[in-house]
Amino acid sequence: MSQGNNQPRVLAKIPVTVLTGFLGSGKTTLLRTVLASPEMADTAVIINEAGEVGLDHLLLEAVEEQVLELPSGCLCCVRRLDIVTTIRGLIERRDRGAIRGFSRIVIETSGLADPAPILYTLAVDPTLGHVLSFTAVVTLVDAVAGYTSLQRHPEAVSQVAVADRILITKIDLSPLAGDLAAMLDGLNGWAERIELPGPSEPVEMLFTKAPPVANRRRFIAQAVAPDAAHTAAIHTVSLVLAEPPTRFAFARALGGLAADRGADLLRAKGLLCFADRPDHVAVIHAVQHTIYRPEWLARWPDDDARSRLVFITRDIGADDILRRFAAFAPVPWTAATI
Template sequence: MPQPPIPVAVLTGFLGAGKTTLLNFLLKDPFLADAAVIINEFGDVGIDHLLVERSDENVVEMASGCLCCTIRGDLIDTMHDLLARRGRGEIKAFNRIIIETTGLADPAPVLHAVMSDPGLLATCRLEGVITVVDAFNGMATLDAHAEAVKQVAVADRIVLTKVDLLEGREGEDMLFAIIARLRKLNPAARLLTTHRNEATAERLFTMGLFDPTKKTPDVQNWLAAEAYATGEKRGRRHAHHGHHHHDHHHDVSRHDEHIRSFSFTEANAISPQGLELFLELLRSYHGANMLRMKGIVKLADDPSSPVVLHGVQHVFHPPVRLAAWPDADHRTRLVFIVKDIEKPMIEGLFKAFTDQISGGADAFTDTTLSLNR
């Protein structure tokens, strides 16, 4: 019997946000007792105090029962080595991999590694991205650092730390402001805080499409397309009326106005060839600025068996064909998190390929011409 894929979660967040402190807390939870953790390095505030035995210079066993290794050189090589040792029985079997990135890291290359390497694809599937945000310093960090904005934009879960430092009326205003900004950047991510013990392991690590304990994929929660649609409407209202409600002025270097998220649906099916060309055009014209894309698509060759898509910049996970639709909604649903790309451009391109009755060729030509311009 084929083994279910090993879910891989990426834990990210800017310097000082509290990633390692959160990881320390999570690894005490029995839910992660059979997890493997890959970190960039052991630090002074690292997880050293949880270590009980060094298997070798690369892999260690922790008091929680988890395995931990450091990234030595290339992440893909580290993951292959970990999986090979698991297969040979040199280390205990693990049922999840957690990758903790550096605070300055753009999460895209890490996601690329999991989604594009053929060897990893044979055994692993991306579960999702957890981003840690410092509630006290978060606004300034998002103003100054594009990496922090990307970390929030691609997240499936956002963990807000240091909320206890926000005191009084001013602290309350800061909390409302950072939550509003996170919601604008990523309206669909589930937002949890640490000060009320909301950020438990089970809540954080049951987020992905490839949960091996489930019989069918939870596409609706994974896509959360309705949240993006709501976020678009909220953003338009804010653009017209926001200046009446607050006098907070962001730094001119902030990147929020460039990064946006949106979703759209399509009842008509698309041919497999049309989908392939659509994805190729996305890569060619928008790859660098397409921070994340996910969706479920109705194909014309078998409308009863949709495919699941997942992409980060130029890299797309191989489409996964489902045996049946996971819910009653049989429309294509696509979600995009992008930088400096307007929704009508991508939506028009996709719909051009699904217009099977009339005007399809003209619509496609018009869209590609506008892309060239």
């Protein structure tokens, strides 16, 4: 037997997409379209409640929400035990042949759910980290009712703020209005935005990995000068550094903000150069209490080589953020609040 045959078999990780969007945004319609494609027959779909989505799919799993509350008591920082149990159960049943095989997973949230606990669970559960490959958060926004939903419902705001890809639905009934587009720019200007119906394939929209945030033009522009209409309690705080901090100082500053005000830190992204690693640029990404590993770039993605951060927050002002960062990274910061 050759040496190659003695090597342990490495199983490919299962890509997983989180599909979210407010009530009536069209998640059921999109899933029906995607699952009707023969190439998506090996997709497992996890939904919160059996009656929520009228889908006839062989790999449909319904779960009732079960959470493990952490000592902080913060609802955005709880582990979704139902998601962990369901995914583990699906994989075990697939591997022993009890159900048909699948090679990808869609986790669909309810229309009134904040997706942050699911993202937190996928990020921190050690078992899931070994078997899953996170693809993207795909958020549907209704072109007809989206502006009103974002004004009135904090869950809709959270769904947009955490998105990697925003799908605008029902543009056949109403074109994307300027006020809705401006609000989406303010809440999440770095996400890909696709209008439906359109030329893009639904399969690609769900399972094509979102391009690196550093390559997205809106992310670069907004990190310097955000400009948008917001709901009353939601703010954009943009920071620009004159000098690079150390990685340790920055981690303490951002980690402290996430630990103390994670429920109100909807999203943070940025491009930074660190004093102790000046030859690379770090792409920073955080959702509420969860801070992700940085994406390292060999060079700045644009002509502006300033380190900058954008925070999308609920009732956290620029003064609070500046105070926290100045305590651990005493370098000149400038801030603007929209």
